[in-house]
Amino acid sequence: MARDPSGPQLPQRSSGPRRHGQTVDYRPKAGEIPTEPGVYRFRDENKRVLYVGKANNLRARLSNYFAPLHTLHERTRRMVLSAAGVEWTVVGSEFEALQLEYTWIKEFNPPFNVKFRDDKSYPYLAVTLGEEIPRVLVTRNRHLKGAKYFGPYTKVWAIRETVDQMLKVFPMRSCSEATYRRAEQTGRPCLLGDIGKCAAPCVKRIDPEGHRAIADDFVSFMAGNDSRYLRRLEREMRDSAAVFDYESAARYRDQIAALENVLEKSAVVLRDKVDADVFGIAHDELAAAVQQFIVRGGRIRGVRAWVVDKELDVELGELVETVVQNAYDEDTPPREILVPALPDDAAELERWLSEQRSGVRVSLKVPLRGEKAALARTVETNAQKELILYKTRRSGDFVARSQALADIQEALDLPEAPLRIECFDVSHLSGTNIVASMVVFEDGLPRKDQYRRFAIPESTDDTESLHQVLTRRLAYLKGGASVPELVEGTASVPELVEGTTSVPEPVEGTIPESSSGPSTRSGTEEDLVETRRPGKFSYPPNLLLVDGGQPQVEAAARALAESGVTGISIAGIAKRLEEIWLPGASFPVILPRNSDALFLIQRLRDEAHRFAITFQRQKRKRDISTVLSDIPGLGPSRVKELLKHFGSVARLREAEPAAIAEVRGIGPTLASTIAERLRTAASND
Structure with a gap:
């Protein structure tokens, strides 16, 4: 070649x-x-x-x-x-x-x-067609000579239940080699032969050709040709009943019930004659989770899931090519394979797959509509859940967390392992409703009770926003003094007045830490309880992590230098390339793509991003609710109805008065007032 x-x-x-x-x-x-x-x-x-x-x-x-x-x-x-x-x-x-x-x-x-992390040894249902007297068995060995495999299945007991039902209709051999030889020598069949779940070729009740015909029917049924057998059994049951052979009719009835019981365990997802494998892939910068649904005869006959580590950035099409090649390294592909994206050399990949199928054409498709597209979305959803589960399990591993912290210390040249890391992210919508988040990880695990949210009244860009937020956060550590904290569960803290000295907004269920200096609040000082204690917010982190590249890191370093606080390291993670930036560095630090250190840093960044986005959306919703509630004749129930009807603030802002008037309880005059007020609020922003 x-x-x-x-x-x-x-x-x-x-x-x-x-x-x-x-x-x-x-x-x-x-x-x-x-x-x-x-x-x-x-x-x-x-x-x-x-x-x-x-x-x-x-x-x-x-x-x-x-x-x-x-x-x-x-x-x-x-x-x-x-x-x-x-x-x-x-x-x-x-x-x-x-x-x-x-x-x-x-x-x-x-x-x-790309590296595959398929640590699961899946159980399969195998029929050893390569043997003179084929047998059916449950196995994890994929290298039995001449065997036909079905699955994989997620549970061994599920396969055994299927085999037990199938043997009532296709009584083929299921015993071990030793049991079969012993029956041959003694001339007595095993229990399955006595109760009719085996045709007992061991004692010559059936010749090898007849038994192979039963095995072939078993394989054909499992391969998806189920409707043909059901129709045949129903016809034979009716014929037996017509000649008053009720004993045979009852046997056929029981066989029909057994097959229907097997089919009920397989969800119907496509038309009867559809044989296809459906792949779903959920991926991020470091890993990808793959789900494979095996559909035969329109029913899901097997499911497989595995995880892929990505060292270099690869496009989805290239990832699909690698996944498909590995999936059919040992398995025979079906005629149709549904994938989320086609690789550049899809034609060559189809040819390779066709050779795996002994020259029978295999097509690679991306479903766009109809029942196949709906199934593809289901498979992708399962892949997304598998990726989340993989990350959760990996982050819960104590050994992996310890190694991650040690690797971060070494890679960033820290004086000690960063047992407490605080990560900051800024979120806004076209420069409005600017907010920031702070998430805290201790010993590699999130401390959600110490998360904090910040409202930023004005800022020129993200670097200025980070500088503001870190200045406010570091004020609690200035001079090494321990800053008092309001006792949780005491009187509520009023909202801050815009433009005054502010403190972090509270996480749900907690009271925000007090600021290091006097703050102006709407309300009176008598509203506050004077009982105080050292606050969590005054605990210094070993590492301050920001979401961003070199400009964001330099802004954070400037805030740290201005605060006078020492003993804290700073780093930033740039999302697109997943590199780590340090203050004053000309080149970033590159952590191994599949390392636990990068995984932990990425999880910190993603959690800070999620927390900031959630707060930012809450503020946007609260802002428009405030604007609407000021309109005469528009109470809370009508505001809720408006938001529910349009589904989003953006759609409501763009709606014409006629469209707003379609909402229940909103007349033409009120609709015009709402549209005008929203336009005025938008122009003021």
Whole structure:
């Protein structure tokens, strides 16, 4: 297949790559790289394969890796700098490139390619058609010679229940080899033969050909041809009843009931003749969760789930290609595979899948409408839940959390492990309703009772907002003094007056910490209870983390320097590239893509973002509710009805008076007043 089985080996240095101008010194000359299809490998100084990729045009693809370093994606840059050389193999077509790439990924297991975390050994229902006397069994071994597999199933007991019902209709062998040989020697069948759940080929009650016919019917039914057997049994039941053979009719009735009981356990999702596998993928910057629904005869006959670690950023189409290839490495694909996105070389992938199916055409599709699209959405929802579950389990692992904190300490050169980390994020809508959040993780776990929310009256941009928020937060630590806190459960704190010194707004169910200096409030000081104690808000963090890149980190560092507080480290995480920025650094810190350290930092950032967005939405809703409640004749119930009818504040603001008048209890005059008031409020903002 390959024209050049080894590929030209380019000069490599034992000391690793040196930067040559704006790229690395092992960059080959453009004229040396062929323009034909092929597969390339990046190797490190020890000849270990770091990454395997394919290309229709090797020269065009490899030139992307040797662009100026500052233009590369951070993780691509790390891979290029980790390598000491690149080699390639020219092949005859895109299809051959697809095959060779997959073969090399399996052989070399490169660290920068997608990695599968399928730690589940799924139980399958297998029929050993390769044996002279086939048998049905429950197994986790996928390498039985000549066996036909069904599943995977999530529970072993579910398969055993299915087999028990199926043997009433298809009485094939299900015993072990030792049991079968013993029955042959003694001439006595086992219990299943005596109760009619086995045709007992061991004692010659049925010849091998007849037993194989039963096994073939069993396989055909499980493969989705269920309606044909039900119709046949119903016909035979009616024929037996017509000639008054009620004993046979009762046996057929029981067999019909057994098959219907099996089918009831499989949800009907598509038409009877549809055989398809449906894939759902939920992914973020670090990982992807995959769900595979196996549909045969229109019914879900198996479900499989696994998690993929992503070292380099890959598009959804490329991820689909990798997932599909691994899913059918040992399994035979169905005629139709439904995926969330098509890869660039979908035609070559279809050809590869067809070869796995012995030349029968396999189609790869993205469902856009109808029952298949509805099923695809269900599968994707399951994938999203699987990703959440994976993250939850990973974050709950004490060993993983401890390792994450140690790795963060080492990567950021901290004096000690960051046992308390506070993460800040800013949220706004086109510069209005600016808010910020602070989330707290201690020992790698969230402390939701110590989360805080900030309202920001005015700001020019996100960096200014962060500077304001951190100035207010660090004021509690100024001089190392312990700041008193209001006792929880005491009298309520009135709202702050806009433009005055403010304090963090409370998390639901808590009282906000008092500010380090006097604050002006609407209400009187007598409304406050004077009993005070050292507050949680005065505990210093080991690490202040901000959502953003170098500008946000520098704003945070400026606030820390102005506060006079020492002993706190600062870092920022930039979402798009997932790199960590430190104050004054020219280049970011790159944590390993699948490391627990990056996972913990990402979780902190995502939690701060979620908390800020929730507060910002609450403020937007409260703002428009306040505007509406000031309109004469518009009480709380009508305000609620308006928001419910339009579904969002944006739609209500854009609605014409005629559309507003359609809401129950709102007349034309009141509708015109509402529209005018909302336009006035928008223009004032």
